[in-house]
Amino acid sequence: MDATAATALSQKNLLGIADLSPEEIVLVLDTAEAMKEVGRRAIKKVPTLRGRTVVNLFFEPSTRTRTSFEIAEKRLSADTLNVAIGTSSVVKGETLVDTALNIEAMAPSMIVLRHVSSGACHLLSRICKAAIINAGDGMHEHPTQALLDAFTIRERKGRIGGLKVAIVGDLLHSRVLRSNLLLLSKLGAEPWVCGPATLIPPGLRNLGVRVTTKVDEAVEGADVVMMLRMQLERMQGGYFPSLREYFRTFGMTQERVARAKPDVIIMHPGPINRGVEIASEVVDGPYSVILDQVANGVAVRMAVLYLLAGGADDETVA
Amino acid sequence: MPVVMDADRISRAITRITHEIIERNHGVAGLGLVGVRSRGVPLARRIASLLAGVAGEEVPTGALDITLYRDDLMRAAVGPQPLVRKTEIPFSIDDRTIVLVDDVLYTGRTTRAALDALIDFGRPKAIQLVVLVDRGHRELPIKADYVGKNVPTARRESVQVRLQELDGVDEVVVEVGE
Numbered sequence: 031m032d033a034t035a036a037t038a039l040s041q042k043n044l045l046g047i048a049d050l051s052p053e054e055i056v057l058v059l060d061t062a063e064a065m066k067e068v069g070r071r072a073i074k075k076v077p078t079l080r081g082r083t084v085v086n087l088f089f090e091p092s093t094r095t096r097t098s099f100e101i102a103e104k105r106l107s108a109d110t111l112n113v114a115i116g117t118s119s120v121v122k123g124e125t126l127v128d129t130a131l132n133i134e135a136m137a138p139s140m141i142v143l144r145h146v147s148s149g150a151c152h153l154l155s156r157i158c159k160a161a162i163i164n165a166g167d168g169m170h171e172h173p174t175q176a177l178l179d180a181f182t183i184r185e186r187k188g189r190i191g192g193l194k195v196a197i198v199g200d201l202l203h204s205r206v207l208r209s210n211l212l213l214l215s216k217l218g219a220e221p222w223v224c225g226p227a228t229l230i231p232p233g234l235r236n237l238g239v240r241v242t243t244k245v246d247e248a249v250e251g252a253d254v255v256m257m258l259r260m261q262l263e264r265m266q267g268g269y270f271p272s273l274r275e276y277f278r279t280f281g282m283t284q285e286r287v288a289r290a291k292p293d294v295i296i297m298h299p300g301p302i303n304r305g306v307e308i309a310s311e312v313v314d315g316p317y318s319v320i321l322d323q324v325a326n327g328v329a330v331r332m333a334v335l336y337l338l339a340g341g342a343d344d345e346t347v348a
Numbered sequence: 349m350p351v352v353m354d355a356d357r358i359s360r361a362i363t364r365i366t367h368e369i370i371e372r373n374h375g376v377a378g379l380g381l382v383g384v385r386s387r388g389v390p391l392a393r394r395i396a397s398l399l400a401g402v403a404g405e406e407v408p409t410g411a412l413d414i415t416l417y418r419d420d421l422m423r424a425a426v427g428p429q430p431l432v433r434k435t436e437i438p439f440s441i442d443d444r445t446i447v448l449v450d451d452v453l454y455t456g457r458t459t460r461a462a463l464d465a466l467i468d469f470g471r472p473k474a475i476q477l478v479v480l481v482d483r484g485h486r487e488l489p490i491k492a493d494y495v496g497k498n499v500p501t502a503r504r505e506s507v508q509v510r511l512q513e514l515d516g517v518d519e520v521v522v523e524v525g526e
Binding site: 037038060061063064065067068071072073075076077078106333336337339340 | 413415416417421428429431432433434435436464465468469470
């Protein structure tokens, strides 16, 4: 075993990939491998988090991430509680704090938070005793998505360092992109990003990322192609002429996939918009690992929950 | 630092246990070996290769990590979580006699966790326990079926089993704790 390997996470929360060292990322991925085996058993449940309560607090719609966290929590025998709050009923600021304080009063061990505002998890982590796990905050980070992407890449390619990873799509509104770029550069991959000029945030080049508006250049010789969804719900105004034109210019088609390495894998964090950012036959193609990503999400989230659950609850509420 | 077993004694103990397993089970048909991580795994593999030599039949062998079943996980003050490693049992344990292999039997809590973990994999016909060293001080009603050596110890002492596969040397050492 590597002498420099991490044996624990140094923080109580998982707010973003930015806070993790490369060794900690590898620890999460290694732990997730053990967790994946639990999902292959006849009885897919271990008693590890018995007596712990995890609250899934989702201020934004989500199917995949919330389901995935809930299955992960249940497989570890935690008691889970889902609080789904429609975006319309929530105003930023005090309301979030008040909601959190009310939930905190019921002494959960962990809160899994998704919120429309960047930084919501940081805010909660300062006022809550419970460990906060970021399940996506605004346009900031989505750390468990990046971790499950990395897990899927490592599972397929045996490594992450040195791989050319092309990320194509709506770069401006993507928290998945931010978390992935941080993770990929920490583990020594060679990330390329590609999208319409209007959807390229300033400063990307400073992160050591190759930026292009030509999809063929991004995909050329890539080991991994990661597609991002057009986040129309976050767009006010015209960032590009039409979805049809977007597909013609940036959509992942079989012809474009052919420019990548023969053993390329195609990834997508979901939800997929067939015929917008990715052709239907690519989604269902042999190189697509999109459903592996979903399956791996459970194992990775089990690993995060386990690693953050260390130690006894220091306080019980009457 | 008294060495209570050297390479020779370890090897003879494992050979004897192998023969005891065959005698007690009237052969090796329907047996499966499961080593408890870390040092139970190389011990189980050694027994497997001896069984294959003596009985001329391969006995399926697996590795069990009991971390997720520990009873002290969430009780300690905030500290690092123990590393979880992979459990690999590449055969069905249903209706097999499972020979569970560990290096040291002490409080019995690891064995309790291993039994709980095994039951989640299926319903074995029976479970038997092999340990290289039984050092006493049981806290649970658990007893080994095959013992390499009984080593009377004090609680403040610790028993270190070192194996070629993981530590580069075969020996069992009793060390005095703090």
